[in-house]
Amino acid sequence: MENQKCKGMQDLLPDDMLKFRHIEDAFRTCCLEWGYQEVRTPTLEYLHLFTATGTLTPSMLGKVYSFLDWNGWSGERVVLRPDGTIPVARLYINNLICSEAAKGGGEERKELNNSLFTAKPSRLFYVTNIFAFEGTGRENRERWQCGAEFLGGAKFTADVEIILLAREVIRKLGFADIELQLSHAGLIKALIKELKLSSGEEAKVVSRVLDGDWQALMEAKSINPQLDKFLPQLLNLKGKSSSFLQNVKALSQQASSNLKSSLEDFINIATLLDSLSCSYEIDITAMRNFEYYTGVCFQLLADGEKIGGGGRYDDLVPLMSGRDIPACGFALYVDPIMKLLPSEREEGDKSGILVKGKNLSPEVITACFTLAQSLRNAGHTAELGFTTQKESSYRWIILVSGGETPFVLTDCEQKQQRDVASIAEILSILGEYR
Amino acid sequence: MAYQAGSLKLALPKGRLLPSTAELLDEVDLGFSDYSDKTRQYRLKSTKFPYLSAKMFQEKDIPIQVAIGNYDLGICGLDWIEELLVRYPASALVKISNLNYGEGSVYVVASNQAEISSLDESLAKLNSWRIVSEYPNLAEVFALNRRMRKFSVFPVWGAAEVYPPEDAELAILWGKNENDLEAQGLVPLMRLIPANAFLIANRESLENKDLSQILGCLSLKFGAKQESLIYDLPEGQKVPVLDNSIQFAPKAQKQEKKIKLALPDGHQQPPTAEFLKKAGLKFQGYSEGILNRRPSTDLDYLSIKVIRPQDMPLQVANGNFDLAITGRDWLLDHLYRFPSSPVKKLLDLGFGMVKIVAAVSQDMPLANIDELRQLVQSGKLSPLRVASEYINIADNYLRDNRINPYKLIPTFGASEAFLPEDANLLIDNAQTGETLKQHNLKIIGVLFESSACLIGNKGSLDSSDKKQNIDLLIQMVRKALS
Numbered sequence: 001m002e003n004q005k006c007k008g009m010q011d012l013l014p015d016d017m018l019k020f021r022h023i024e025d026a027f028r029t030c031c032l033e034w035g036y037q038e039v040r041t042p043t044l045e046y047l048h049l050f051t052a053t054g055t056l057t058p059s060m061l062g063k064v065y066s067f068l069d070w071n072g073w074s075g076e077r078v079v080l081r082p083d084g085t086i087p088v089a090r091l092y093i094n095n096l097i098c099s100e101a102a103k104g105g106g107e108e109r110k111e112l113n114n115s116l117f118t119a120k121p122s123r124l125f126y127v128t129n130i131f132a133f134e135g136t137g138r139e140n141r142e143r144w145q146c147g148a149e150f151l152g153g154a155k156f157t158a159d160v161e162i163i164l165l166a167r168e169v170i171r172k173l174g175f176a177d178i179e180l181q182l183s184h185a186g187l188i189k190a191l192i193k194e195l196k197l198s199s200g201e202e203a204k205v206v207s208r209v210l211d212g213d214w215q216a217l218m219e220a221k222s223i224n225p226q227l228d229k230f231l232p233q234l235l236n237l238k239g240k241s242s243s244f245l246q247n248v249k250a251l252s253q254q255a256s257s258n259l260k261s262s263l264e265d266f267i268n269i270a271t272l273l274d275s276l277s278c279s280y281e282i283d284i285t286a287m288r289n290f291e292y293y294t295g296v297c298f299q300l301l302a303d304g305e306k307i308g309g310g311g312r313y314d315d316l317v318p319l320m321s322g323r324d325i326p327a328c329g330f331a332l333y334v335d336p337i338m339k340l341l342p343s344e345r346e347e348g349d350k351s352g353i354l355v356k357g358k359n360l361s362p363e364v365i366t367a368c369f370t371l372a373q374s375l376r377n378a379g380h381t382a383e384l385g386f387t388t389q390k391e392s393s394y395r396w397i398i399l400v401s402g403g404e405t406p407f408v409l410t411d412c413e414q415k416q417q418r419d420v421a422s423i424a425e426i427l428s429i430l431g432e433y434r
Numbered sequence: 435m436a437y438q439a440g441s442l443k444l445a446l447p448k449g450r451l452l453p454s455t456a457e458l459l460d461e462v463d464l465g466f467s468d469y470s471d472k473t474r475q476y477r478l479k480s481t482k483f484p485y486l487s488a489k490m491f492q493e494k495d496i497p498i499q500v501a502i503g504n505y506d507l508g509i510c511g512l513d514w515i516e517e518l519l520v521r522y523p524a525s526a527l528v529k530i531s532n533l534n535y536g537e538g539s540v541y542v543v544a545s546n547q548a549e550i551s552s553l554d555e556s557l558a559k560l561n562s563w564r565i566v567s568e569y570p571n572l573a574e575v576f577a578l579n580r581r582m583r584k585f586s587v588f589p590v591w592g593a594a595e596v597y598p599p600e601d602a603e604l605a606i607l608w609g610k611n612e613n614d615l616e617a618q619g620l621v622p623l624m625r626l627i628p629a630n631a632f633l634i635a636n637r638e639s640l641e642n643k644d645l646s647q648i649l650g651c652l653s654l655k656f657g658a659k660q661e662s663l664i665y666d667l668p669e670g671q672k673v674p675v676l677d678n679s680i681q682f683a684p685k686a687q688k689q690e691k692k693i694k695l696a697l698p699d700g701h702q703q704p705p706t707a708e709f710l711k712k713a714g715l716k717f718q719g720y721s722e723g724i725l726n727r728r729p730s731t732d733l734d735y736l737s738i739k740v741i742r743p744q745d746m747p748l749q750v751a752n753g754n755f756d757l758a759i760t761g762r763d764w765l766l767d768h769l770y771r772f773p774s775s776p777v778k779k780l781l782d783l784g785f786g787m788v789k790i791v792a793a794v795s796q797d798m799p800l801a802n803i804d805e806l807r808q809l810v811q812s813g814k815l816s817p818l819r820v821a822s823e824y825i826n827i828a829d830n831y832l833r834d835n836r837i838n839p840y841k842l843i844p845t846f847g848a849s850e851a852f853l854p855e856d857a858n859l860l861i862d863n864a865q866t867g868e869t870l871k872q873h874n875l876k877i878i879g880v881l882f883e884s885s886a887c888l889i890g891n892k893g894s895l896d897s898s899d900k901k902q903n904i905d906l907l908i909q910m911v912r913k914a915l916s
Contacts, residue, residue, distance in 0.1 A: 136524075
């Protein structure tokens with residue numbers, strides 16, 4: 001019987017895993033250096049966790065892997081995690097806010113309760129897989145993400161922090177030429193409000209814009225002539241510095257206070273990025289499916305491929321917990337990054353040591369195991385081999401025969417052979433080459 | 435599955451759409467004169483096109499049969515097509531044309547006893563929704579599109595109309611029209627999909643086989659307009675604004691003293707009614723061949739609904755009913771799926787005795803399940819296709835007997851007609867085995883015996899408010915047994 005892999009699922013082979021771990025290591029190192037702590041959430045969550053906040057679109061929720069659990073007689077469905085951020089927000093609400101309150105007792109506790117609304121910020125990160133059905137079966141239905149969330153980070157400095165952290169990870173991975181695109185969900189939502197549409201019409205424009213159809217905004221703009229002064233510029237031009245936003249601000253004097261404060265927030269972020277010499281492109285129309293973002297949102301591209309994105313989502317934690325905790329975060333998409341990274345192992349690369357028994361006598365086998373252990377203790381990678389096998393990929397081969405000359409050491413790169421009398425001598429020779 | 439060279443297969447509906455479909459086939463002259471209400475024969479041969487054959491199915495089975503390629507063409511209601519496609523959009527199913535007959539639509543309804551008259555209003559008010567439906571996939575998509583914050587969908591085999599308001603906020607069901615639903619005490623809130631008859635085809639058949647003669651005949655009756663028949667499920671709805679104290683905990687069960695009892699409809703109704711009479715329990719509207727879905731009784735602590743026996747264990751488990759009379763077969767099917775379910779068998783009632791059996795075609799050279807396993811292992815029957823109404827019983831039986839690989843085909847009645855061409859093994863109930871014999875089938879194993887039983891919710895049995903009255907009822911039932 002043929003063992004078929006499930007459609008849309010992927011195997012990660014040794015070469016893939018080298019890349020995967022490389023990405024993960026770079027990500028973890030950067031996050032830890034910035035003071036983020038690692039968390040992991042379960043693969044199964046209740047469906048209502050994702051429906052309750054209204055922050056995922058029906059079309060996205062229509063693609064979740066949902067089913068009844070073994071105790072699902074109440075009709076409550078569970079899902080394979082379709083998103084990385086919402087479970088982390090749940091983890092934070094369930095564990096980290098509560099534990100802050102639980103630590104104190106008596107009066108101290110009361111005081112802490114009051115301070116819950118300015119709960120201690122949590123910087124969390126995770127490496128996780130997310131699941132979403134994809135109709136053709138050609139794309140992955142299981143995707144890996146490296147994500148970081150700054151819960152309780154209220155100011156524009158938090159936005160800049162996560163942008164710089166994301167960029168740093170990508171740079172550490174060796175991508176020199178990355179594009180950073182900025183947009184602002186709060187600004188877009190305020191713009192749509194300026195159209196002063198009926199709630200039904202407004203919902204239609206929002207869902208068209210979320211699907212990337214910006215024409216919807218241009219079509220509707222005639223309703224408010226004030227918009228004509230800055231909307232085309234905002235949608236069509238791509239600013240490279242905060243000056244662009246200052247110009248838009250100058251043109252939008254008549255706009256609502258909501259729009260102005262979003263613009264002001266955006267200017268603060270852009271100005272700080274300018275002074276930290278972080279280059280970017282302001283492209284309001286670059287974002288899609290930014291439904292749960294409320295403030296700045298961004299995308300990272302390498303070779304024209306989207307490799308990450310994030311933004312501010314101030315409404316999510318309040319909707320889930322009733323507590324007014326702002327947040328922002330990002331995720332890097334491991335699968336496209338893996339495709340862009342060069343292979344870690346070159347063709348014909350030789351590595352590791354093969355410890356080979358000349359025969360299967362108990363003395364030789366014991367000697368092989370003893371030698372391999374000594375090599376590993378000294379920090380080498382040592383494989384055992386007792387049968388004839390392809391030996392071309394090893395850097396060293398040690399033939400163990402016991403007797404007079406117990407070891408024959410072959411240097412596969414220099415193509416040299418020599419007899420060696422002891423393990424100590426082997427270690428000293430190998431040490432020289434390290 | 436390999437096709438016979440040049441043969442074409444058509445899946446035709448029983449039930450609601452049968453008379454109009456028979457008329458249509460007659461008019462376009464496909465040569466299926468035996469296709470009628472009265473036929474005892476599920477398999478039909480065209481007298482006009484020798485390569486064309488047909489089989490009659492429950493409407494619900496037809497989209498699945500066409501999608502998996504057992505049938506090239508099929509005719510059934512758009513409701514069942516969409517029920518499949520919303521969950522499995524990549525199905526190999528092509529909608530060819532509206533055939534312009536078939537009345538009614540699928541509606542979202544509430545009870546007129548509930549304070550739900552507009553969906554938009556209620557969506558802002560209610561935190562948690564229970565939706566009961568024969569169309570669970572449509573129900574889920576509906577709930578997601580309306581951005582319900584928390585919902586449960588209860589799939590049922592039928593009688594969805596009787597659940598609201600006590601046991602569900604909404605039902606999604608077929609209705610003739612708004613007036614008809616209102617006459618049943620329901621408030622139609624939204625029309626989801628018209629239940630028009632549609633011609634469907636298997637995608638691969640359409641791509642690779644010559645269906646032109648048959649399509650040519652049927653095209654005479656294609657609907658003129660190809661307008662979108664699916665009413666827009668409103669998207670991008672504003673998220674209803676709720677206060678922030680969203681309750682994720684399950685709804686607290688209302689403490690009431692009334693005992694909620696579910697009684698079976700269908701062929702279990704007459705023996706159940708007779709048995710209850712013997713126990714001294716009299717219900718108005720449950721005995722005289724007239725079915726009132728809410729029979730009344732003199733016992734003021736008892737409220738009764740009549741639902742499908744298949745749906746009872748799940749409904750007792752989630753506390754909609756305290757007690758129910760169903761078959762042991764359906765209880766076991768439920769318990770295999772939900773091992774820690776709070777449903778318990780209280781009493782065997784002794785009537786409605788059937789055997790749950792495994793059966794194969796008489797032409798199969800085997801006599802028991804071990805020989806079947808060997809045949810499957812040898813690769814000659816791989817994967818084994820198993821038709822059953824009892825999905826979880828069948829699954830469990832096949833696992834216990836280490837049959838591998840197999841595919842389960844859930845059916846919705848008349849499962850014996852699936853063999854031999856559309857399934858290899860049948861797991862079904864049999865009273866005498868006569869029906870199986872008539873369909874050229876033989877029994878290769880008996881799984882267990884099943885009869886009517888009284889089941890109860892463990893929580894209700896422990897509840898101090900209900901315990902006394904439940905014990906009273908059990909005593910009465912016990913008396914009828916002795």
